[in-house]
Amino acid sequence: MRFSCLVLPLLSLLAACAPSGEARRDGSDWPSYGGIDDNHYSPLTEINDRNVAGLKLAWFEDIQTGGSSLSAPIAVNGVLYYASGYSVIHALDAATGQELWTYDPQSWKVAGQKMRAAWGIRGIAYDNGMVFTGTIDGRLIAINARSGHPVWTAQTIGKDDERYVTGAPWVFDGKVIIGHGGADFAPVRGYVTAYDQKTGKQLWRFYTVPGDPRLGFENKAMEMAAKTWTGEWWKYGGGGTAWNATAYDPKYNRIYIGIGNGSPWNQKIRSPQGGDNLFLCSIVALDADTGEYVWHYQTNPGETWDFNSAMDIELARLEIDGRERDVLMHAPKNGFFYVIDRESGKLISAKNIVPVNWASGIDIESGRPIENPAARYPDGKPAIVYPSPFGAHNIEAMSFNPGTGLAYIPAMDQGRVYIDPAEPLKGWKHLDGQRASVGTGAPPPGVAPDRAATSFLLAWNPVTQSEAWRIPMTGLRGGGGTATTAGNLLFQGNATGKFVAYAANSGRPLWSFDAQTAVMAQPITYRARGRQYVTVIAGSRFPSAVGLPREWNYRTQQWRVLTFSLDGKAKLPPVQQVETPVIDMPDFAVDPAKAAIGARVYAERCSICHGAKVVSGGAAPDLLQSGVPLDMDSFRSILHDGILRERGMPRFEELTDAEIAGLQHYFRQRAHEVLALQKAGQPGAQTHRGLNEGQ
Structure with missing residues (x-):
């Protein structure tokens, strides 16, 4: 572990000592990945649609740690916390950007092959005077928010298994819950685990798919789920990792878990006689105290396309058909927007937000998709399926504004060719470092999607299940995560390097800032020393550049924390033009x-x-x-x-x-x-x- 504490002036020392107990729920703080209500929404109005044109850069910090920093910061009582690289946690004075402390769990020393997942950590959480983070090597760490020293560490995965943690922890009622990833790389069985915030003691664990029936079942939910699988699925792990989305519902004392895809993707390998394969691609409601199963809703029974449901889960109270309903809103990869009754888990409505061809719709009575059989690439025939595994909506955060009644979704429209692999469907060969759990083959010559990939920012009305407005983006993955406010604002960065404020009700652009690199992480907003601030992390995490509207060079772009206010006076340094040509070695004889x-x-x-x-x-x-x-x-x-x-x-x-x-x-x-x-x-x-x- 590496820990550093800077020599601070008195004012910064006071700020460093401020966080204690619970975060403020009035919008002054943004204590977790989804904000105060998991909707990426703030009730603050100091910055609003009438004055946002005057928003200026208040301060910035260059991020020097290696690895991706596509992370959502948090802010509590005047201190901003963010994670860079492999869970290096920074605490800064939220009003000035002065660094207060840094904690480095040095995951790179112990992560081994898990580093090949190519992620750092996507979010952190605050509660009861502690900052919580996961690490790529599977640890959950509680850090004293005042001092930056670790309070306790829990190892959330087994020794030498191939799980890893990249998602944010969720905090609620004295507990902290964490899931994991890994099913795209190895034979992994998913689960989530809840720990006591004070001690790090494990309180409960819920497996998301069943294990080997010969070993018995952990609970009745797993016994029920096993009846929906065939073959010897446990040899392939099954998948179902909960690597991203969660939401806590204090009204019903439930935690909602977004469950991932199967391992391997191709159902013909893991469950050859079909079946729903619970709880893949599902929202599962658990009792927050005990982790016991309450209900589930499955978006893709028998999933076979990587259409996981690990995307945002947002909670609201909406008037539908003349009465108030407690609802859960969800836009997973498969292209549909779901409104689900939080109390019962029953589907209220569903409508596709992009063109889809794997299903013609969702049957409201049964809640099941009306599938197109050809989309399952049967009998060795290829199928061009919309959406692609990138999804109609991926990890870029959507948000919901109760004032406008709209959800804001970074959406994509792209297809993919699916076909069984050329080799027999008899096993799952693990290749180190490869996404070997796909279980699909290369497309045959001449078979390709019939239109170019596009992306856009979509404002969606969940009551009428209809589009309110959209903003086209450039390229496949052009828009970043979103955050919205009671000031009729919607903030989003994009792949062209702009950070933009839109009118939340109409989509009219009101302000933009040139960040000098892509802005794909989600913004947050909060109050510090009596003023409202907006913060976002900038930096291009795109692996490849085809389809990008602008080149972002790893060697010349600068990852940064950018913070804005109405009285900001900071300026970014000018971009230094550096030539990085392809190296020419004409005398090198290629074999x-x-x-x-x-x-x-x-x-x-x-x-x-x-x-x-x-x-x-x-x-x-x-x-x-x-x-x-x-x-x-x-x-x-x-x-x-x-x-x-x-x-x-x-x-x-x-x-x-x-x-x-x-x-x-x-x-x-x-x-x-x-x-x-x-x-x-x-x-x-x-x-x-x-x-x-x-x-």
Whole structure:
């Protein structure tokens, strides 16, 4: 562990000592990922649609830790907390940006292959004088909010298993709950665990899919769920990880868990005779005190497309058909917007927010989708399915404003070709570093989606299940997370580098700021020293750059915390133009056989961060511009020995010298191709852009 405390002036010392007990619920604080009510909504009005044009930068902080920082900050009693890289927690004076303390759990020392998931931590939480964070190696840590010292640590996953934690903890009623990821990489069975906030003692655990029936079931819910599976699913883990969305409902004393996709994706492998495969792609309501099952609603029975339901869960009270209803709102990957009765778990309404072809609609009586059988790619036939695994809505936070009655969704429209793999559907081969749990094959030649991918900011009326307005974005994943306020404002960043305030009722742009890099994290707003502030983390985490409207170079972009107020006086330093050309080595003789080995290794292990076909989008260095792969000793030290793990570069100790040499030849092959395109003056060749991948 590394801890640092700065020498502070008296005012900052007072701010550092301020957080204690519970956070304020009047909007002055933003204590957790979803704010005070899990709706990414603030009742503050000092900054509003009439004066937001005067919003200015109050302060900023450059983020120097390695790895992704696509994280939601929190703010309590005048102190801003945020996570960078692999759960390095920072506390800053929320009004000035002066750093108060930093805590580094040094996850890179113990995470091993889990670092290959390419995430840091996406959010943290505050309650009862403590900041809570998960780590990529599976720890849940409670940190004293005043001093920055750890209070307790709980290991939430088993020794040497392949789970990891990237999502935010949720805090409620003296408890803290955490899930995990990993089902896209390994045979993992999902669960969530609740701990006592004061001691870190485990209080309860709920598994999201059943295990081996021969070992018995943890509870009646698992016994019920097992009847919806076939074959020997437990050998594949089953999946169902709860890696992102949760919501706490104090009225009914329930915690709602958003459940992920199956492992592997292809149901024909994990559950060959079909079945609903509970509780994949479901919202599961649990008793907050005991973790006992209350109800579930499944968005995709027998899921086979990675249409997980780990996206935002938002709670509200809406007037529907003349009466007030306690509802849960959910826009998962599958393209539909669901309004569900919180008390009973029954579906109230559902409507698609983007064009979909896997189902023609949702049957309200049964709550089940009206599926298109051809979308399940039967009998070895390919199927072009809308949406793609990126989803109609992914991790970028949606928000709900009770004043306008609208939900705001960063939406995408893209298709994908699904087909069974060429090899027999008889097993699940784990390849280190690869998303091996997909269980689908490469599309046949000439089979592709029939339209280009698009994205947009969508304002949706959950009562009428209809669009109110939309703002087109550029590229597949053009819009970041959202936050909305009682001042009739909606804040969202985008992939072009703008942070924008819109009128929440109409979508009219009111203000924007050039952040000098993509702004995809979700904003927050809060009060400090009597003033309202807005904070967001800026930085491009795109693995690949095809489809991006603007190039973000890992070496030249600066991850930053940006904070705004009506009386701000700060300015960002000018952007320094730095040339980072593709390295030309005309005398390097590419061996096609070695390059083929390198292409396979790269696709399996490297592309998740460095981009498809060595086309970087900002999440990691562009390797065609790097001199490191040209020196085998340096290249081996990084890949095999892991000398850059602290900066977020995983170790690949299993790679042989032949595979490392293959990567070198593959990079030179791609460099020759790109340079040839540039010489021919091909459009876009200067940035050698490729497919924009995502979560």
